[in-house]
Amino acid sequence: MKIELPNQEYKYVSENSSECGADTAFVLSAQNKKYLQDAKDNGAHSIINIKDIAELFGIDKIKIVGITGTNGKTTTASAIYSFLLDLGYKTAMQGTRGFFMNDEVIEGKSLTTPSVLNTYKHIYQAVESGCEFFIMEVSSHAIAQERIEGLKFELKILTNITQDHLDYHKTIGEYIAVKNSFFQDEGKKLINKDEPRSAFNIKNTFTYGIENPASYKLMAYSLNNASSGIIQHFKEVVPFTSSLHGFFNLYNLMAAIGAVDLLVDEKLEKIVEVVDNFAGVSGRMEQVCELPNVIVDFAHTPDGMQQVLNALKEKELLVVFGAGGDRDKQKRPLMGRVAASLAKKVYITSDNPRNEDPQAIVDDILEGIEDRSIVSVELNRKKAIEMALDDQGEGEVVVILGKGDEAFQIIYDKQFPFDDREVVRELLNIK
Ligand SMILES: CC(=O)N[C@H]1[C@@H](OP(=O)(O)OP(=O)(O)OC[C@H]2O[C@@H](n3ccc(=O)[nH]c3=O)[C@H](O)[C@@H]2O)O[C@H](CO)[C@@H](O)[C@@H]1O[C@H](C)C(=O)N[C@@H](C)C(=O)N[C@H](CCC(=O)O)C(=O)O
Ligand SMILES: Nc1ncnc2c1ncn2[C@@H]1O[C@H](COP(=O)(O)OP(=O)(O)OP(=O)(O)O)[C@@H](O)[C@H]1O
Numbered sequence: 001m002k003i004e005l006p007n008q009e010y011k012y013v014s015e016n017s018s019e020c021g022a023d024t025a026f027v028l029s030a031q032n033k034k035y036l037q038d039a040k041d042n043g044a045h046s047i048i049n050i051k052d053i054a055e056l057f058g059i060d061k062i063k064i065v066g067i068t069g070t071n072g073k074t075t076t077a078s079a080i081y082s083f084l085l086d087l088g089y090k091t092a093m094q095g096t097r098g099f100f101m102n103d104e105v106i107e108g109k110s111l112t113t114p115s116v117l118n119t120y121k122h123i124y125q126a127v128e129s130g131c132e133f134f135i136m137e138v139s140s141h142a143i144a145q146e147r148i149e150g151l152k153f154e155l156k157i158l159t160n161i162t163q164d165h166l167d168y169h170k171t172i173g174e175y176i177a178v179k180n181s182f183f184q185d186e187g188k189k190l191i192n193k194d195e196p197r198s199a200f201n202i203k204n205t206f207t208y209g210i211e212n213p214a215s216y217k218l219m220a221y222s223l224n225n226a227s228s229g230i231i232q233h234f235k236e237v238v239p240f241t242s243s244l245h246g247f248f249n250l251y252n253l254m255a256a257i258g259a260v261d262l263l264v265d266e267k268l269e270k271i272v273e274v275v276d277n278f279a280g281v282s283g284r285m286e287q288v289c290e291l292p293n294v295i296v297d298f299a300h301t302p303d304g305m306q307q308v309l310n311a312l313k314e315k316e317l318l319v320v321f322g323a324g325g326d327r328d329k330q331k332r333p334l335m336g337r338v339a340a341s342l343a344k345k346v347y348i349t350s351d352n353p354r355n356e357d358p359q360a361i362v363d364d365i366l367e368g369i370e371d372r373s374i375v376s377v378e379l380n381r382k383k384a385i386e387m388a389l390d391d392q393g394e395g396e397v398v399v400i401l402g403k404g405d406e407a408f409q410i411i412y413d414k415q416f417p418f419d420d421r422e423v424v425r426e427l428l429n430i431k
């Protein structure tokens, strides 16, 4: 992507050598240095180091908050964004769901962490709009590929480390190491104290936790009516309430409350007042309808599925899910095992098959399930949802996992409109 810059000798900058030429300079980064010669061969106007772009874009004029972890990045980022806006701070947020500023959607979904120049552009836009904070999700791919090169984080947050993306990182050890590499500097950090796989530089580290002693400790909680709890932060003890469901969301809320407390000069008791205004994230534990009870959630990892199904375990669950193609194969049997152990019935179907054979993905999932008497396989996702809705008995919940707020199904490299929530509404004739 070319970015137009005013008042420079060149008209545009690009991080892609093939876009460079007489009016376009090449922005050299760790990720694209192998294309330097190509940029020169294409007659790039000049070569600019990403560090100089950082200065040009004024990226040090904003406080950047980076959130990594296997699950909960989007939820935690969105909670921080919501709390800061409600407290009156201009704020931007970049992540899986797109780029947002001051309660407006600026760009739709792309990568969880875009390429480095894209992020710099968003930061520039946020600075221009007077934002004080830039909240961003940091994926493990982005850490490994240095898509966060040159960013100075005011605060780094760890949600948790379980399993995902082993197609890319190869071993769980490597995945854990990549996640933890984000926390080796002496900058300010907020770490989930209950995550035994975390390893971080202790300097400037704050923690949050439920089971272990932590700087932000949840002393008591209730999940009876959505959620509520009491947080202790040194001498401060404050209550909060939230409309979010599920034990795992207590962690996301604790991370977000702790983060805002570390970022702004406000009393914790004032911060917790705005917690209840955060209604959660589209496609995460989203109740599509109450009667019959249908819930759509973005769980696409074994731990995510376990957390969500556990949160709903008081009810009999009919679970519809698949696994994405061209992604971690090793998580598939584990996802199968989790679903079969917590559901009354399981409907295994396609997620985004991409370039894989949907039946082969299902076979991988089935590997994890010994007793298949409760399992139905239906590769057509709409039909699988329909089967579950047809089978649903009184008081039972249909839980559709994996795609959350995604509006498309990706088959090969084509996107076909498909939104689990719309499909449910269509099948149930809900306007
Ligand atoms: C596997 C993977 O992560 N690939 C990413 C990677 O692609 P790549 O290594 O093939 O990159 P490349 O094509 O060599 O390009 C590297 C750099 O060289 C430049 N280039 C490239 C070609 C050329 O001729 N000249 C040139 O200058 C490119 O502009 C780029 O700056 O770098 C690209 C640029 O940053 C990404 O767009 C691309 O994401 C692909 C599309 C992707 O699907 N990534 C997914 C797996 C991903 O990153 N997901 C994570 C995690 C999701 C989550 O759990 O939330 C995410 O952050 O979204
Ligand atoms: N703290 C948590 N621990 C475990 N599972 C969680 C947690 N928070 C959310 N989840 C589960 O993970 C799903 C995705 O949540 P969210 O979008 O916040 O995560 P993410 O880390 O941004 O995911 P992605 O890497 O795909 O962008 C949720 O729908 C829920 O099922």
Ligand SMILES: N[C@H](CCC[C@H](N)C(=O)O)C(=O)O
Pocket (backbone or CB within 6 Å): 096, 112, 300, 323, 324, 325, 327, 351, 352, 402, 403, 406
């Ligand atoms: N950010 C995650 C989202 C997975 C969503 C799921 N629907 C899939 O396609 O696997 C990833 O890219 O792995």
Ligand SMILES: [Mg+2]
Pocket (backbone or CB within 6 Å): 073, 074, 095, 096, 097, 112, 137
């Ligand atoms: Mg995300």
